[in-house]
Amino acid sequence: MAFTALQKMKERNEKLFNVNVGPKQPKEHYFKNSYDLKSLALRFLQQRCENLCFDAEKENLEMTSNKYYGTSLMPNQIPYNMQMDINRLCLLRELEKFIDSGISEDAYTVYYCYLEMFFGHYGKSKKMVELLSEYEYNGSSLLMKHRDHYSDSIYVFALGLAIYESNEIYRKAFKEYYGFDVDETNIKDEQKAANCFLQYWGLTALFHDIGYPFELPFEQVLSYFEVTGNQRGKGSLYFAYRDVDTITKLNDEAKEKFSEFYGKSFDSVEQLMAYDITKKLSETYDFDEDYIYQKIFNKPLNPNEFGYFMDHAYFSCVRLYREIENSIGISKINNKHIDALTAILLHNSLYKFSIVFYKDEQKKKDPLTMETHPLAYLLMLTDELQCWDRTAYGRNSRSELHPMSAEFDFRNNAIKAIYYYDKQEQEKIDDFELIYHNWEENGEQGEAPRLKAYSDMAEKEQRFTFDIKKIVDMSKIPLIVIPKTKEVDRTSKKTYLSNSNFLHLYDFAVALNARYFYQGKEKFIEDEVMEKEFEELSLEYQLSNINQAKSFARYLDALGCFYTDRPVNYEMITAFSSEQIAKFAPMEHERWIKEHISMSWIRGNLYETVKLPEELLVRFDNEKMARKALREQLRMHKLVMEGSPSKEEIAKNYQMLPEEEKGKDIEPFNSMLKLIKKFDGLRIYKLD
Structure with a gap:
C-alpha cells in the first residue's frame, strides 16, 4: 500500500459511514515494468517512500487528544500523517509535470515541494532558489559560454532517483554506508533507507548549483574582454572575493555542535569541509587535511591558482x-547534511583537478567509488549525464550543438543513454563527420576535430563516456552512450509572451489566494498578511494557487494580453471585462478539474448530506467546521469529475454549474489585479 495514511483514513471513513468512500489510492502514472527515467523516478516516490516524514509521536497524540495536527485547507482538519502522504503525492505529481515539460516553471514547483517538506517553510529559503534562475536568465547572455543550471538540477535529481530505484548495487552501497539493513526483505528498513535517500539526495542534487550567482559576475568580466577558456592565464583581467568569512564563519552554537560531534574545533565551514573530505578520501588519494583546506580556502580568493576559474561549487x-x-537549525544538522555539503563542494573542480587529477596522465588517480562517498559519487555521475534540454545563454553556447532530449534504459544495473540532437543540424554533423574521417585517413595528425558535445559522444575516443569513467568508477555500472538525431518538437514547451520572474510567480499565487477575501479592501491589506495566510495553507493548496499562477500566462494569451514587470508601450489592463472573464473562467475550471483528478479527489457530496457522527462534532467546534473538515478527510468534492474527461466534457460540465459556482471563477479576478500591484510592479497589458 503506497499511501498508508490515506488508506487508514479510508478505512475509518468506511467504518463511520458504512459506504465505500475515499480517500482513494492515487493512480500510478508510469509503466510498472519500464526502466525509463520517468517511470523509475515516479515509481521510487510512489512505492519506495512509504511513510515519508511520518511522525509517530504526533499520531499517538492525535489518538489521545481527539485533535488532528495536519493541515489541509485549514489547520487541524486531517491527521498529520495524512498530510505527509498528500505532500509526497504533491512532489510526485510536480516531478512528473517537470519530466514531461522540462520548463523552468515546473522546475520551480519541484523545488517548492522539497523546501516545504524538508526545510519546513518555502518562504525562508525562496530567495536561494529564485535568484539562481533570475541571475542565469538576466545575466548569462553576457557570457561567452553558459547553460541553464536551474532546470538541470531537477533532471539530476530525477536521474538519482531512477538509479537508486533500478540499481541494486548502488542501493546496497548507500544502505551499507548509512547503516541500513541491506536485506531487501526487511521492508521497514527499505522504507527508511529510501526516505533517507530522498531527503539527502534531494538536498545534494537540487542545490548543487545555487552558487552560480557568485561565478556569473566573474565570468562576465572575462566575457567582456572575450577571454575564452583556453585563453585564460597571466594577463587576464579577473576579480576575486574578499571578506568571505562573512558567509563561512561558524557561530558559537555551531562551533560547540561540531566540536561535540567530531571531537575537534572548527572556526569556519571551510575547516569543517576540509576535515570531513580528508576523513573520507585521504587514504585513497594521499593528501592531508592542510592540503585540501588550502585548496578550499583559496577558491574564492585566488582563482588564478585554479586556471582563472571561479568555482561555483564552493x-x-x-x-x-x-x-x-538558518532554516533547519544547527541543533538538527547531522552527518548526512555534511555529506551533502561535501558532495556539492567536490562535484566540480575541487575533486577533478585537486584530488583525482583526471586530465593529468602523470598524476591521475583512481576514480571515486560509490562505497567511498555515495552522495558525491551519484552527484558527479548524474551531473555529467545531464547534458540535454538545457537553455543556452552564453554567446558561444547558443551556437554549439547540444542534445535536445535523451532516453534512458536503466535495466540490469546498467545505464544506456541515447542523446538526441536536432535533425535540423544534420548538415553541421555531416560536415564534422567528413572532417573527422579525413583526420583519421591522414594518420590522425594533430588534435582530433571537435563538435562539442556531439563529437565527444560520436568519435571513436568516446570522450564523454571516457571522462565520466575517469571521474567515477563505472566498473560496476556499465555505461553505454549513443548519439542520434531526430526532429525536435518545438511545440512541446508552451511559451507565452507573459514574462516576469519566479519571485512574481510566488507573489502572484499569494494574490490569487487573497483575492476571495479582500474584494473592495485591496488597498488596506498588507503584503505580510497575505503571505502569512498563504503560508498557513497545506502544500497541496499552496501548489494549487501556484499552478493557477503558472496557467495565467495561458489565460492572458487567449485574451490577447500579457503580464510583465517591465515598462512597455501597451495599454494597461486595470479590470477584466465580463467578456474576457467569460473566456478564461472555463479554462480555469478545466485546470481545477484536472488538478483534482490528478490528486485523487473523488466526486460526491456526502460531506454535505450525511449525519455527522458524534466524534466529528466533538473534534471540531461546530457542524459547519466539521463538514468542511470531512470534505478534506474524504478528499471528496461535489464539483469534481472522475476518470479522464475530455476538454469538451469539462467545458460542458462548466456550463452546467450553478451561477454561484461560476462566480467563484469570475468575481475575484479583478480584485486580484489590484492585489498584484502590491508586488514589485507586475502589470497586465493588452496587445491591441
Whole structure:
C-alpha cells in the first residue's frame, strides 16, 4: 500500500459511514515494468517512500487528544500523517509535470515541494532558489559560454532517483554506508533507507548549483574582454572575493555542535569541509587535511591558482550550509547534511583537478567509488549525464550543438543513454563527420576535430563516456552512450509572451489566494498578511494557487494580453471585462478539474448530506467546521469529475454549474489585479 495514511483514513471513513468512500489510492502514472527515467523516478516516490516524514509521536497524540495536527485547507482538519502522504503525492505529481515539460516553471514547483517538506517553510529559503534562475536568465547572455543550471538540477535529481530505484548495487552501497539493513526483505528498513535517500539526495542534487550567482559576475568580466577558456592565464583581467568569512564563519552554537560531534574545533565551514573530505578520501588519494583546506580556502580568493576559474561549487556549499543553519537549525544538522555539503563542494573542480587529477596522465588517480562517498559519487555521475534540454545563454553556447532530449534504459544495473540532437543540424554533423574521417585517413595528425558535445559522444575516443569513467568508477555500472538525431518538437514547451520572474510567480499565487477575501479592501491589506495566510495553507493548496499562477500566462494569451514587470508601450489592463472573464473562467475550471483528478479527489457530496457522527462534532467546534473538515478527510468534492474527461466534457460540465459556482471563477479576478500591484510592479497589458 503506497499511501498508508490515506488508506487508514479510508478505512475509518468506511467504518463511520458504512459506504465505500475515499480517500482513494492515487493512480500510478508510469509503466510498472519500464526502466525509463520517468517511470523509475515516479515509481521510487510512489512505492519506495512509504511513510515519508511520518511522525509517530504526533499520531499517538492525535489518538489521545481527539485533535488532528495536519493541515489541509485549514489547520487541524486531517491527521498529520495524512498530510505527509498528500505532500509526497504533491512532489510526485510536480516531478512528473517537470519530466514531461522540462520548463523552468515546473522546475520551480519541484523545488517548492522539497523546501516545504524538508526545510519546513518555502518562504525562508525562496530567495536561494529564485535568484539562481533570475541571475542565469538576466545575466548569462553576457557570457561567452553558459547553460541553464536551474532546470538541470531537477533532471539530476530525477536521474538519482531512477538509479537508486533500478540499481541494486548502488542501493546496497548507500544502505551499507548509512547503516541500513541491506536485506531487501526487511521492508521497514527499505522504507527508511529510501526516505533517507530522498531527503539527502534531494538536498545534494537540487542545490548543487545555487552558487552560480557568485561565478556569473566573474565570468562576465572575462566575457567582456572575450577571454575564452583556453585563453585564460597571466594577463587576464579577473576579480576575486574578499571578506568571505562573512558567509563561512561558524557561530558559537555551531562551533560547540561540531566540536561535540567530531571531537575537534572548527572556526569556519571551510575547516569543517576540509576535515570531513580528508576523513573520507585521504587514504585513497594521499593528501592531508592542510592540503585540501588550502585548496578550499583559496577558491574564492585566488582563482588564478585554479586556471582563472571561479568555482561555483564552493559557493553552493557555503551558501547551502548557511541556509541549513538558518532554516533547519544547527541543533538538527547531522552527518548526512555534511555529506551533502561535501558532495556539492567536490562535484566540480575541487575533486577533478585537486584530488583525482583526471586530465593529468602523470598524476591521475583512481576514480571515486560509490562505497567511498555515495552522495558525491551519484552527484558527479548524474551531473555529467545531464547534458540535454538545457537553455543556452552564453554567446558561444547558443551556437554549439547540444542534445535536445535523451532516453534512458536503466535495466540490469546498467545505464544506456541515447542523446538526441536536432535533425535540423544534420548538415553541421555531416560536415564534422567528413572532417573527422579525413583526420583519421591522414594518420590522425594533430588534435582530433571537435563538435562539442556531439563529437565527444560520436568519435571513436568516446570522450564523454571516457571522462565520466575517469571521474567515477563505472566498473560496476556499465555505461553505454549513443548519439542520434531526430526532429525536435518545438511545440512541446508552451511559451507565452507573459514574462516576469519566479519571485512574481510566488507573489502572484499569494494574490490569487487573497483575492476571495479582500474584494473592495485591496488597498488596506498588507503584503505580510497575505503571505502569512498563504503560508498557513497545506502544500497541496499552496501548489494549487501556484499552478493557477503558472496557467495565467495561458489565460492572458487567449485574451490577447500579457503580464510583465517591465515598462512597455501597451495599454494597461486595470479590470477584466465580463467578456474576457467569460473566456478564461472555463479554462480555469478545466485546470481545477484536472488538478483534482490528478490528486485523487473523488466526486460526491456526502460531506454535505450525511449525519455527522458524534466524534466529528466533538473534534471540531461546530457542524459547519466539521463538514468542511470531512470534505478534506474524504478528499471528496461535489464539483469534481472522475476518470479522464475530455476538454469538451469539462467545458460542458462548466456550463452546467450553478451561477454561484461560476462566480467563484469570475468575481475575484479583478480584485486580484489590484492585489498584484502590491508586488514589485507586475502589470497586465493588452496587445491591441
